[in-house]
Amino acid sequence: MNTEVPILKMEHISKSFGGVPVLIDVNFELSRSQVHAVTGENGAGKSTLMKILAGVHHADSGRILLNGNEVNVRSPKSAISMGIAMIQQELNPVREMTVSENIFLGKEPCFGSTGVVNRNKQRQLARNLFQTLDFPLDPDAKMGSLSVAEMQMAEIAKAVSYNSSFIIMDEPTSALSGREVEKLFKIIDSLKSRDIAVIYISHKLDEIFRIADVITVLRDGKYIETRPVSEFDHNTLVRLMVGREIHEMFPKTNVSAGPITVAVEGLTKAGVFTDVNVQAHRGEVLGIAGLMGAGRTELVETIFGLRQADAGTVRVNGVELKIKSPADAMEHGIALITDDRKLKGLNLTASVRDNITLVNLKSYSRYGQILRLKKENEVVDTEIEKFRIKTRNRYQPVGTLSGGTQQKVILSKWLLANPDIIIFDEPTRGIDVGAKAEIYGIISNLAQHGKTIVVVSSEMQEIIGLSDRVIVLYHGRVTAEFQRNEFDQESIIRAAMGK
Amino acid sequence: MGSEEETKLLESTSAKVEKARSARAQRRLRALTVGSFLSRYGIYFAFVFLVIVLAIISPPFFTASNIMDILRQISVIGILAVGQTVVIITAGIDLSVGSILALSAVMAASFAHPGQYPLIVPLIVGLAGGLICGTINGVLIAKSRLAPFIVTLGMMTAARGMALVYTSGRPVFNLSNGYDTIGTGYLFGIPLPVVIFIIVILFGVFTMRYTRFGRYVYAVGGNEMAAKASGINTDRILIAVYILQGVLAGVAGIVLSSRVMSASPSLGEGYELDAIAAAVIGGTSLMGGIGTISGTVVGALIIGVMNNGLDMLNVSSYWQLIVKGAIIVFAVFLDKKTKG
Numbered sequence: 001m002n003t004e005v006p007i008l009k010m011e012h013i014s015k016s017f018g019g020v021p022v023l024i025d026v027n028f029e030l031s032r033s034q035v036h037a038v039t040g041e042n043g044a045g046k047s048t049l050m051k052i053l054a055g056v057h058h059a060d061s062g063r064i065l066l067n068g069n070e071v072n073v074r075s076p077k078s079a080i081s082m083g084i085a086m087i088q089q090e091l092n093p094v095r096e097m098t099v100s101e102n103i104f105l106g107k108e109p110c111f112g113s114t115g116v117v118n119r120n121k122q123r124q125l126a127r128n129l130f131q132t133l134d135f136p137l138d139p140d141a142k143m144g145s146l147s148v149a150e151m152q153m154a155e156i157a158k159a160v161s162y163n164s165s166f167i168i169m170d171e172p173t174s175a176l177s178g179r180e181v182e183k184l185f186k187i188i189d190s191l192k193s194r195d196i197a198v199i200y201i202s203h204k205l206d207e208i209f210r211i212a213d214v215i216t217v218l219r220d221g222k223y224i225e226t227r228p229v230s231e232f233d234h235n236t237l238v239r240l241m242v243g244r245e246i247h248e249m250f251p252k253t254n255v256s257a258g259p260i261t262v263a264v265e266g267l268t269k270a271g272v273f274t275d276v277n278v279q280a281h282r283g284e285v286l287g288i289a290g291l292m293g294a295g296r297t298e299l300v301e302t303i304f305g306l307r308q309a310d311a312g313t314v315r316v317n318g319v320e321l322k323i324k325s326p327a328d329a330m331e332h333g334i335a336l337i338t339d340d341r342k343l344k345g346l347n348l349t350a351s352v353r354d355n356i357t358l359v360n361l362k363s364y365s366r367y368g369q370i371l372r373l374k375k376e377n378e379v380v381d382t383e384i385e386k387f388r389i390k391t392r393n394r395y396q397p398v399g400t401l402s403g404g405t406q407q408k409v410i411l412s413k414w415l416l417a418n419p420d421i422i423i424f425d426e427p428t429r430g431i432d433v434g435a436k437a438e439i440y441g442i443i444s445n446l447a448q449h450g451k452t453i454v455v456v457s458s459e460m461q462e463i464i465g466l467s468d469r470v471i472v473l474y475h476g477r478v479t480a481e482f483q484r485n486e487f488d489q490e491s492i493i494r495a496a497m498g499k
Numbered sequence: 500m501g502s503e504e505e506t507k508l509l510e511s512t513s514a515k516v517e518k519a520r521s522a523r524a525q526r527r528l529r530a531l532t533v534g535s536f537l538s539r540y541g542i543y544f545a546f547v548f549l550v551i552v553l554a555i556i557s558p559p560f561f562t563a564s565n566i567m568d569i570l571r572q573i574s575v576i577g578i579l580a581v582g583q584t585v586v587i588i589t590a591g592i593d594l595s596v597g598s599i600l601a602l603s604a605v606m607a608a609s610f611a612h613p614g615q616y617p618l619i620v621p622l623i624v625g626l627a628g629g630l631i632c633g634t635i636n637g638v639l640i641a642k643s644r645l646a647p648f649i650v651t652l653g654m655m656t657a658a659r660g661m662a663l664v665y666t667s668g669r670p671v672f673n674l675s676n677g678y679d680t681i682g683t684g685y686l687f688g689i690p691l692p693v694v695i696f697i698i699v700i701l702f703g704v705f706t707m708r709y710t711r712f713g714r715y716v717y718a719v720g721g722n723e724m725a726a727k728a729s730g731i732n733t734d735r736i737l738i739a740v741y742i743l744q745g746v747l748a749g750v751a752g753i754v755l756s757s758r759v760m761s762a763s764p765s766l767g768e769g770y771e772l773d774a775i776a777a778a779v780i781g782g783t784s785l786m787g788g789i790g791t792i793s794g795t796v797v798g799a800l801i802i803g804v805m806n807n808g809l810d811m812l813n814v815s816s817y818w819q820l821i822v823k824g825a826i827i828v829f830a831v832f833l834d835k836k837t838k839g
Contacts, residue, residue, distance in 0.1 A: 306728060327730040336728065344728045347721030349788035358718055359729045365711045373709070413729070 005068040006031050007165050007197060008053075013062035015048060022048045025062075026223040028216060030166055030199060033192050037200045037212035037229075040241050041404070041432035044218040046201045047089075050168050054086040055079035085159030086168040091151045095144030100126035102143050103158045129157045133190065149180035156187060166197035173207060174430055177292050177458075185211055203432045205237060219243055242434045249437050250465030251444050257468060258282030261452040262334075262421055264303065267312030272298045273476035276312070280421070285443065285453040287467030289460070290496050295476035296456045297339055300423045304336035305329040316421065330359070335419035337410055339426040339456070341403070345410045348399030352391050353380040355398050355409050360417045383412045388438070404435025411442060422446060423454040428462060440466060460489050474498040541833060542782055546797050546804070553808040560811055567690060573803035574696035575600075575758075575767075577796065578751040579774035580781075581703040582744035584795040587778050588707075589720040589740050590787025591647035595636060595654035596748045596774055600767035602662040603628040603752030608671040608762030611678040618677040626749040632658055633745015637738035655771065662764035670763035674756075682758025692754045699747065703792040716740060721788030776823070777802055780830040801826065 008030040015023040023045045030036050038046050051057045053064065055073040063070050066082060073079045079086075093102050100122050101108075109121045126139035135153045143151065152172060159167045169188075173181045188198050188211055202208055208215060208229075215232055217224040217240045224240050262280040267273065273295035280286045290296050301307045303314055305323040314321050316332045323329045326336070338344035346355055357364055357376055364376040380394045387408040391401060398409055407427070414422065424443065428436045443466060447453045457463050463470055464487050472480040472495035480495035482488075554561035579596045586593045607625030610616050632654060639650045684691045707713035718726040719736045727733050751770075756762035781798030783790030802823060809819045 304728075325730070325732070326728055327732060330730045338725075338728055343722075344724050347718050347725055347788060349721040349784075350717055354714060354717065358714070358726070358731075361711050361714060369710050369712060371709050371711060371714065 004032070006065075007067055009065040009068075010049070010053065011063050011065070013049060013052060013059045013064075015045075015052060015057060015059050021221055023052075023059075023221045026218065026221070028223075029226070030197055031214075032165070033195045033197055035188060035192060035198045035200055035211055035213045037202060037208040037215045038218065039201070039203055039205075039208055039215060039237070040218035040224075041203065041434050044241070044432075045221040046203075046218055047170055048221075049218070050086060050170060050199065050201060053079070054084055054168060080162055083162055083164040084166075084168070085162050085164040087152060087155045087159065087170065087172060089170040089172075089174060091148065091155060093143045093151055093154065095142070097143055098140050099137055099143055099146070099154050100139035102154060103129070103139075103161060125161075126157070129161055133157055133160060133187070135187075147180075148175045149177075149183065152176075152184070153187070156191075160191075160194075160196070164196065166199060167191065168199045168201070170201045171203075171430070172200070173202070173204065181207070203241070205234060205433070208237070209234070217241055238433055241432070249461075250440055257284040258450065261317055262303075262454075263315040263318075265313050265315070267299070267302065267314065268310050269295075269298065269302060269307065269476075270310050271476075273302075273473070276473075276476075276478055278471060278478065280452045280454055282452050283447055283450050284468045285447050285455060285466050287463040287470040288454060288456045288473060289463045289470055289492050290473035292458065294473040294496065296473050297425055298476075299473070300336060300425055300454065300456055301338075303329070304334060304423065306336070330417065330419070333420035334423070335359075335414040335417060335421070336423045337414055337425060337427060339429065341406050341410065341430075346398050346406060349397060351395045352384065352389065352398055352401075352409055353377065353394040356380050356383055356413045356416065359413050379416070383416065387412045387442075404431035407431050407435065407439065411439065415442075415446075419451075421452040421454070423456070425456045426458065427455065428457075428459070460492065463492065464489060472496050542780065542794060542797050542801075542830070545830075545833075546801050549801060549804055549808075553804065553811075557808065557811045560808060565807065565811075567693065569800075569803045569807045570693045570696070571690045571758075572807065573799045574690075574692040575751045575755045576770060576773045576777060576802070577696045577799040578699045578747050578754065579770055580777035580795050580799050581699050581792055582747035583771075583774040584778040584781070584783050584790050584792055585703070585707065585716060585740050586647070586744050587720075587775070587783045587785060588716055588787060588790045589737060590723075590785075591640065591720075591737070591740070592651065592775065592785070593636065593741065593744050594648065594651040594771050595632065595658055596744060596751075597767040597770040598655045598658035598662065599629050599632045599745055599748035600752040600755065600770060601762075601764055602632065602658045602665070603749035604756035604762040604766050605662050605666050605671055605764055607749075607753050608674055608678075608756050609665070611674045613673065613675040615675070618675070621678060622753060625753045626746055629745040629747070629749025629752065630742060631745070633742040633748070634738070636745065637741030640741060641734040641737040659764070659768075666762075666764045668764060670761045671756075672761045674760055674762075678757050679760050680757070682754055682756070682760070692758060695750065695754055699750065700792060700796055707792055712736070712739070717788055719787075773802065776827050780827060782834055798830075801830075 006029045010026065010028040013023055013026045014021070026045065026049055028049065038049065040046050048057060052059045053073065055076045055078055064073060065071065071082055073082065073084065094105065103126050104122050108117045109125060110116055111118050123139045130137050130139070135157060137150060137153055143154065146154065156167065172184060176184060191198055200208070200212060212229050214226060214228055215237065216226040217237070219241060258281055260279045261282050264276055264278040267276040276299060288296050298307060302309050305325045305328050314323060316334070321328070321332055342348060353376065357380060362368060364372050364379070366372060377394060383389070384391060384394060389408050389412065390405045398406055401409070427439055427443065443453060443455065455463070455466055468484050470482045470487065470492060471478050472492060474496060475498065479498065482492065559565060579600070583593060583596065603625040606628040607621040610624050611621035636650055636654050639645055640647050681691055686694050707716065715726065715731050715736050718729070718731060719733050723733055752766065755766055777799035778790065778795045779785065779798070780801055781791070781794030781796070783795060805822060805826065806819055809822060
């Protein structure tokens, strides 16, 4: 075993929020130039543990040691001064400032002690930093003009400029495309070779196995296990994370596709998608694959009436629709479970109840206006039970729930309206394995019950595991179509890249 | 022997420490639940506390007649504040209510001279004035996607201008007895303005808690995009909300002009800010999605009670403004603190 003092040690960390324990006596140790994955389901406490380390939250008890010395991380500022740098899941740079200004924010190089910023020196320092890290960034570019991956690079450069001996990355790939993920892994490798350790928070198993040296598993706020990656396999890791066996991730049963329910013909939106022809059948799961920006989300949002097409028609059961708004689409039995929970899916300040019944509120109203609260409450309580929504009660604000639980609230909200055609846009983005399996189960079950299902996803496993048929979008055009018996990850990816 | 004692001592201290720790944890838990209780009902406690303090230091404060006075004083602001709460819950704001009040008042009053028209005519005219202004606000905000602050700032200036043009800048006097009764009369010993205020409160509470429309208002304010994606016609909700506020400003204009028995085009200047203050003190979030009518009513009561109490204590009205300003900021500060 390694006898040298770990560069970071967290001992017996406990923390509760509003009386609810989030971390219970958690231990964590990080060695020099190690990539240490911290994993667990949503709500396992990964992010909270790291936020304590980064000074965002304070532990109720326990201590933190850096290189064997106990430290008191009072604030994010004091964390930074100790060389603890965290790349947040949702980056929050000053978009109107340049890259170099962002990197040196709060520690601008000045002319002597005048307080006047030496812009040339700042630019030069940033450029040197990018050179050593081999980042293709322009120090003078506006931060807001960068892609998410580039912003992340800038944040990593910033962390390196603090002379940190380790960098915390919270779900760093959640907004990256496949190629960008590869690049990030290269960056992590190069950090390692520069003696910088990385704490990698993620619940994406393939990534963890790719990049980590050591894995620590948390579950329900408790420390479960730390082991070198070589001692884990896929199944043990899932079992440790979930605390139970997941027998089948994709409970796929063969269903015979029924008649065509949705027929999209020549649908075009200038610059977004062109001449899209798609049919979906009753009882079938149609997967829509493609890279980010291929026009998938725009396509389904157009079918649902959130956007307007320039040309083309949408028919449902043979009838041509004039869909101008989501309300029109819903009238024809179409539901769209949107991709961005926080932006388009939920009212985070409102309660579980108010979110669940929002789509379907009319059925709980007398004279179309006056709410029948008792009936509504009953229905909501059944839904909470049916979907196993982890909430204190129906009045808890949705914003305080974990990602997977939020996604179940959205599912419940739409399924209550009993739609016939259900479009899922990235149904499992940012949620954990356990909740994923549950959602896959729900989707398959819906198809079996004669619904028409469309799934848009960037996760190849999901597309292949769920779909009966897959179409691939590339630059707004359908480039390929595959039946289930001819699925093959490589050809789907190739079609998605336009090859 | 010594080492044994040491161990015992150690054990007992560690037990003590453990005990103290769990006691502390429990206390914290209790503090937290008390805290969350306070944050939910804190404004109500603050109000009760204020009333008790004033009742002790100034005995005439807690008399039926004085309480009626307070209610009458806050009724106009209160009616506006109910509408303002609904607007703010949509993440909007309405700066034009004071001016709409004045325009409605002068329009109504000009049809309320004795022996001219039946009483219903000035009432309809006054409400129509508010309705038209509210509709313009709502349509501009919902359809042209202009910021509510800008649209209603424009309306605030323009409606005041219209009131001045309509009256040539002179107050409208000589109103019928019937009209004056609205502001000066009583029902079962309760001043009519207070009765109207109470009806508006009940209407507001019912609308926001027990109707689909109310639920949609919260949905639009909490996340307009999600509301739209859920099939809600968000434009229609927004327009309706500003119309509601316009009509309530019309009600307030009729009540105020009938109470002072004249309608000056400068009526209600600055009332929009008092209405916003009442809503904000009552816990309505300017970010939208959060707020209650009952909170706002208490917010209005706090302002009214404070003014009245300070009057009784012979504090000059200049100082009262300073106190009011401090209360607004302090209330929001407390709200933020307790809700973390």
